[in-house]
Amino acid sequence: MMKEKKNIQTQNKKSGKGGYLFLGLVVLAYAGLSLYNAPKVLHALKVSARLILEIVPVLLFVILIMALLDYFLKPEKIKRIFGREAGLKGWLIAIAFGIVSHGSVYAWYPLLRELRSHGMREGLIAVFIYNRAIKIPFIPLMIYYFGLKFFVVLTFYMIIASVIEGLLIEKI
Amino acid sequence: MKQKKDAPKKSWKHSLIKAGKNVGNALPIIIGVLLLFGLFRTFVPTSFIRQVFSGNPFKDTLIGAALGSIFAGNAVNSYIIGGELLRNGVSLFAVAAFIITWVTVGFIQLPAEASLLGKSFALKRNALSFVLSFFVAIATVLTLNLLG
Numbered sequence: 633m634m635k636e637k638k639n640i641q642t643q644n645k646k647s648g649k650g651g652y653l654f655l656g657l658v659v660l661a662y663a664g665l666s667l668y669n670a671p672k673v674l675h676a677l678k679v680s681a682r683l684i685l686e687i688v689p690v691l692l693f694v695i696l697i698m699a700l701l702d703y704f705l706k707p708e709k710i711k712r713i714f715g716r717e718a719g720l721k722g723w724l725i726a727i728a729f730g731i732v733s734h735g736s737v738y739a740w741y742p743l744l745r746e747l748r749s750h751g752m753r754e755g756l757i758a759v760f761i762y763n764r765a766i767k768i769p770f771i772p773l774m775i776y777y778f779g780l781k782f783f784v785v786l787t788f789y790m791i792i793a794s795v796i797e798g799l800l801i802e803k804i
Numbered sequence: 805m806k807q808k809k810d811a812p813k814k815s816w817k818h819s820l821i822k823a824g825k826n827v828g829n830a831l832p833i834i835i836g837v838l839l840l841f842g843l844f845r846t847f848v849p850t851s852f853i854r855q856v857f858s859g860n861p862f863k864d865t866l867i868g869a870a871l872g873s874i875f876a877g878n879a880v881n882s883y884i885i886g887g888e889l890l891r892n893g894v895s896l897f898a899v900a901a902f903i904i905t906w907v908t909v910g911f912i913q914l915p916a917e918a919s920l921l922g923k924s925f926a927l928k929r930n931a932l933s934f935v936l937s938f939f940v941a942i943a944t945v946l947t948l949n950l951l952g
Contacts, residue, residue, distance in 0.1 A: 650919045651832035658836040661843065672846050680842030684835060691827055691834075698823035703816050738837055738913050741920040742830040746823075748921070757921065758929050765907035767879045777887030778899075781951060786900060786944045793936045801928050 690739045698743050714752035723798070726756040727791060730763025737764055755798035762794035833916040840912050844875070861895045868898030869937045872905030873930075874912070882906035896948070900941035908933035 666673040714722050733740060744757050766787050774783050856871070857864050868889075872882065886899045909930050910917065918926040 650915075651830065651836070654915050654919070655832040655836040655839075658839045658843075662839065665843065665847075673843075676842040676846035677839075678842075679845050680839045683838045683841055687834065687838065695820070695823045695827050698826060699816070699819040702819035702822055736834075737907075737910065738830075738834050738916045738920075741916060742826045745920050746826055754925055757925070758932075761929065762908050762933065765879065765904060770879055770883060774883050777883050777890070781948055782896075782900075782944070785947045785951075786903075786940070789940045789943045789947075790904065793940045797929070797932045797936055800932055801925070804928060 687736055687739055690736065694739050694743055698746055701743075701747070714747065714756050718753060718756065722753075722756060723759060723795060726759040726798075727763050727794065730760040730794070731766045731768065733760070733764055737761060740764075753802065755802045758801045759794045759798040762797055763791065765790055830916075830920055833919055837913050837916050844912065848875075857889070857894045857898060859893075861897050864895050864898035865901045865938060865941055868894075868900075868902035869905045869909075869934060869941070872902040872937070873909035873934060875906060879903075879907050896945050897941050900944050901937045904937040904940055905934060908937065 662673055662677070665676075712718075713725060740760075744752070744760065748754070748757060771783060778786075856867055858867070875882075875885075882903045886903045889902070890896065890899050911930075914926055914930060917929075
């Protein structure tokens, strides 16, 4: 358990440095491509700026959820719901949480990392991410393009696949 | 007694700061990924996607899953592109695989996922999601055929 916590702390430090390195490389890519096609790079920058603005409310929402979880949920409780001894309830909560969560997935990574550091099992993290593919607000659009039957059948198999993935990820 | 009343206030502030710091630490990666999306959307047109399907259901399912893994963004875009592909004669196997991997597999966000949730977890999760997309796509289409 101590070793696991130490690993997560080391990983957090690494991710901090790695993040800046990654951002630096992307900025370099922009600089390089602007020499080849400046108007297109400017357009890419505008697209990105819009995406960044869109994600701000989601990030604020994530901060709020993280703070609430940190304040109300004790690590022991997180371990009980999402930990090794998590029963059917834990899996169902992870599925439901994945389906109702909104915004870009990378906005949720810090929260998932935090929950894992408190004992959430990896299988349930995988289940959460997989079920984000089912988006409640976009259900009418999916039905419009592919029909109600397609939506129901696909959703059913995706939920099953998410559980299979969650179980497999802990075995391999 | 006074200490007991003050304690939760301190904890709430601490929780909020801690949450802010956690998200703040992830910001360089998040911004990097979004900048990468911008480049991708601008330099790789969606018309390119339509041209790569061959007509063979198995190959197209593989291509659909691969394209969904590379392209990313809001799930709604995958429905729109998937709907267009279907109208253009691309098989439902391929379109289903494309929609599934669009959200479950993230080639572009892999560095962010690996950095924040661990390299091993990110690689295993993405690989499993890619493989499972085949089974989900096949099961979905076969079930729909059975239902008529």
